[in-house]
Amino acid sequence: MSDQVKQPAIRTRGVIRDFKAGQQTIRVLHGIDLDVCPGELTYLVGESGSGKTTMISIMCGILWPTEGEVEVFGTDIYSLTDTELVNFRLQNIGFIFQQYNLIPSIDAASNAAVPLIAQGMGRKEARARAVKMLEKLNIADQADKLPNQLSGGQQQRVAIARALVHEPRLVVCDEPTAALDAKSGRRVMDLLREVGVAEDRSVIIVTHDNRIFDLADRILVLEDGRITHDGTEMPEDH
Amino acid sequence: MIWIAIRMLTGDKQKFYGLLFGIAFSTLLITQQLTIFVNLIERGASGVYNVPTADVWVMDEVSRTTDVNLPMPSTALDRVRGVPGVEWAVPHLRANASVRTNEGDLEGVSVIGVDDATLIGLPKVMLEGDPNVLSQPSSVIIDDVGTTRFFPEGESPIGARLELNDQRAVIRGIADAIPSFTSQVTLYTKYSQALNYVPGTRNRLSFVLVGASDTVSADELTDRIEAQTGLRARTRDEFAQDGVDFIIENTGIPLNFGITVLLGFIVGVAIVGLTFSLFIRDNIKQFGALKAIGVTNAKIRRMVAAQAGLVGIIGYGFGIIGTVIFIWGFSADPTFKGFYIPWQIPIISLAAVFIILALTGWIALRNVLKTEPAAVFR
């Protein structure tokens, strides 16, 4: 029992990722060993090009590491078949993108319901659950609106609803506030912290946004593909 | 997910209508052109279809169609009548002549001389008058194309006089006939009368029309007639096909229509291909997000197939309706008289639509399938 509680949400060992750029091979991640705990909001910060997006992509099962092990809730995800991995993501992971990537021709509630619909749930039920999630994010009144009728902050809240609606155990966000002004960015992050983080759910956020650092349970700093800081606050020199 | 796919497409009105237009346009062009083509070349057999009672057509060895024939000596009739299995055999004359109308215009016409006694050789249905009017002197029966050609609308041709090869002819009836390939005006008259109208040499008998007795098939009878008389004999169906083949072989029509149909197909591929690819490209981020969230490639394939299917069904429907309206709208025009859409043609255009969508959908889909889910974070 106590073993299970201690099981990390994500466990990586010796993760290396190389990219081919023409003739050259560039090593973007140099052997990352990392445990991410359930129930925590983890920030991944670092300069542009340091490998944050690469790292988070590998952790959520959309980018194969060149070498190393990645376990998500005890599953060695890169030993799964393609279809198994896709279904693993569908059941266990919520995604929040910088550009929201909502479907423009369906309303907010339907957008938020997409993971449930993809899981095979009926449209009505999925929508009803999505509306509930929108309520938690304080935008249920926008449920019938199309994405282009919403502000950026509202769209990102719909995207958060989509990331949480199927109760995933892991939520990953790459620069969720980058396209928002400071105020709406802050609100979105407060909501994500409030609604998204739960005892059995980890949230990992890649961000540059130093105005929201205070929300994190843990901050990891990535420099040139290596983790150089791991703590509850930002290091002094940043 | 299918629902989402459909909404993605219909939500993008411009591209949705563009796709519908592409498919509808292709369908219309292919269906309409093939329909006109088939109906037009079938006109090559109109001379045969207009005499449905004849089971077998007998002609000189070198004759090829109802219009391309070498007359035979009149003794041929008796030789044919002597063949066992011939129930009846009647003379049939087909020749060209010129007519001077009341307005003074000169027009080429076909003169068809039908058997004096039985009137076999006349079209089955008369629009006005009775076949027996031919027993009156200088009588001719005109076909309905001729009516619209020679006479202004509303003016009855009955009783009108024509100068047919410098001889007097009086129109006493109108026959409901399938127009010839050239839509040339046709005048029917008795065989004996036709001999007067059409000057000629000793040999004047264009065809002998034969009815087979019940005991023999038309096929068998043609063999017998050929063996016994040395003349050429063709069953009704064979001779109709000869007329169609003649047009196919001797005109640029198949090539011209073929090119138009091909253009319809290519334009369809171009419009639909471009629009479909644009649509997919505009939505590539959304597709990428779906893939990251956990939609399998198989499901994505089904989504795009549903989008293509929707465009196909609606666009094809519009195209077919367009063709029907076209054919229907022109049905009063004698040039398009009796035009129908053979059932094979909508199936051919459906197949073309299917190929267009399968091809363009596949090309568009490749971009989605190639997109790595990791691309969504870029």
Ligand SMILES: Nc1ncnc2c1ncn2[C@@H]1O[C@H](COP(=O)(O)OP(=O)(O)OP(=O)(O)O)[C@@H](O)[C@H]1O
């Ligand atoms: N698909 C790819 N092909 C080639 N090189 C890549 C690819 N993806 C990332 N890289 C390279 O890997 C390095 C790290 O990229 P990554 O996107 O992980 O950085 P990042 O920390 O997210 O930067 P940013 O803050 O600008 O988003 C960069 O030098 C980038 O050029």
Ligand SMILES: [Mg+2]
């Ligand atoms: Mg990045």
